[in-house]
Amino acid sequence: MQAERVELQIGDRVLFIESGALAKQAAGSVVVGLEETIILAAVSAADEGREGIDFLPLTVDYRDRTSAAGRIPGGFFKREARPSDRETLISRLVDRSIRPMFANGYSNETQVIINPLSFDFENQTDVLALTGASACIMLSHLPFFTPLSGVRVGRVNGEFVCNPTIPQMEESNLNLLLCGSEESLVMVEGGASEILEDDLIEAMEFGHDWIKKICRIQTDLVAKIGKTKAEAPEIAELAEVDEIRSKVEGSLKEAVTTAGKFARSAAIKKVRNDAISELMGDTDDDQKKGAYKEAFGAVQKSFIREMILNEGSRVDGRSLTEVREITIAVDALPRTHGSCLFTRGETQALVTTTLGTGQDELTLDNLEGRSTRSFYLHYNFPAFCVGEVKRMMGPGRREIGHGSLAERAMDPMMPDAEKFPYTIRVVSEILESNGSSSMATVCGASLSLMDAGAPIKNAVAG
Known part of the structure; x- marks a missing residue:
């Protein structure tokens, strides 16, 4: 052709x-x-x-x-x-x-x-x-x-x-x-x-x-x-949606607006299990049970969407403009050059700054050739920060992406080399996560850099 x-x-x-x-x-x-x-x-x-x-x-x-x-x-x-x-x-x-x-x-x-x-x-x-x-x-x-x-x-x-x-x-x-x-x-x-x-x-x-x-x-x-397109898969309407909705209408809102990540998750799970148990009765049909679980997910998603759009309320009961409680501890570690423990609700980042010499610059080798960077930020997301068990490996795609996002936010504010001739490495350790850990990293990075004495051009938050 x-x-x-x-x-x-x-x-x-x-x-x-x-x-x-x-x-x-x-x-x-x-x-x-x-x-x-x-x-x-x-x-x-x-x-x-x-x-x-x-x-x-x-x-x-x-x-x-x-x-x-x-x-x-x-x-x-x-x-x-x-x-x-x-x-x-x-x-x-x-x-x-x-x-x-x-x-x-x-x-x-x-x-x-x-x-x-x-x-x-x-x-x-x-x-x-x-x-x-x-x-x-x-x-x-x-x-x-x-x-x-x-x-x-x-x-x-x-x-x-x-x-x-x-x-x-x-x-x-x-x-x-x-x-x-x-x-x-x-x-x-x-x-x-x-x-x-x-x-x-x-x-x-x-x-x-x-x-x-x-x-x-x-x-x-x-x-x-262009080739002839395959037809879009047919998505069957779950007949169980109406059954589930009728059983959880009263209890789901209370469960969804429960404060606390794990308490909310447990409350929603209880509402789901109670509704499915009532609908299943003495029947032991795994396929039917799976359909009810899928239907509950659809009902929950629809309910949360309506709550946000119609009531201006989030899942934990906060308004759309209400920020979770923030606590900050600068100089949190005794031997680091700079450190900050930044906590927003149930998201927590321990961010450190280390100063080095020109020999510590990051060397990049890509299509454009070799280059060096005197500022770089690394982001780590261990499984325990969300209460899970996971094999420890190198940084995954998500960690690389979130680190780049925070680095991009801080980079324009970094001091000129003539004014501050140090290599700067910032590391964010996520200790707890309930959303916006990358933005907690930005806030913690800004504060830890100032704690290390780096004359950044302006504070940055996200």
Whole structure:
């Protein structure tokens, strides 16, 4: 089959999407390029859905190839090994963008693989990965019906720029990644040097205008060579929902608004078990019991949603603007350079700051070559912080992602090297978690840095 290609002019550069020449045995594959930076995205899926699961078994793997930049990998074996933090972050970026757009009830094992083929040291690969993931799935038979596109918005000399080059980003005070459809945004991620809220909204509107244009060329390509889509799975209405609702109407609200994470969980579990026991009677039917449990989950979700939208109340009874009690202990540890124990309700982070020399800088080796960082933040989430048992391993995707989020919040506030010539490592140990542990990390990091004597430009909270 001859390759089909669509193009869009972005300033003085050309964005293109092409399919039909490479990876033809995948369910869908595309090559996406901006000038001489080019990525390949391909999707494959199992023929049958997995029974008895209530989630989408989707895996997204973005992996750099140093050959794309004309480089040979370092290390003894001279080949790409475990994914770097950068690769993990781009994989997560793509995953959370495309995951909600699959049809409800779709449960086939699905894998999206994205590799750079060429890198020109000017145009970045992450935004191309977002667009490529959507385009390859849109061309496939999978039940994914709405094209998504990704753009980066920077601001150089007061003007917004779509997909700024790497040199332009060094001058930009905004680094905003957006992914969306023609109708709306589905993902926003970014960092900035204290820009105004109105400017941020304007940047999002600017980026969405470009997203619409890229989505349209995807639609054009699908019209030319897209496969016939599989029908969306039928989701049967649970007949048990009404039965469950009638049994828990009075008791569920009291259980849901119980203060305390474990007390609330126990109260909700009791309401569920009592209702199911009453409905089951002496019947011993595991399938029916499972249906009642699923129905209870649907009723609980609907109830909490209505409580938030109609009553302005959260699950623990707080209003939408009411913050949990906050306690702060600075200089909490005697021998660390800086420390803070930050507690918000049942979320607790012990954050430490350590100062080092230039020899302690973090060395990065990616497509752009080797570089060093004098500030970095690590986030640890042990199983005991949520009362669970789990095998201890290296940092997972979530820990890498949350650490990057907090690091991104603190980075613009770090002192200039001339003023404070130290390497700074911040570590957040999550000791308890009941939501917003990444933002507790930001608050604790800000305080521990000040405790260590780092002259940060401003306090940061989240």
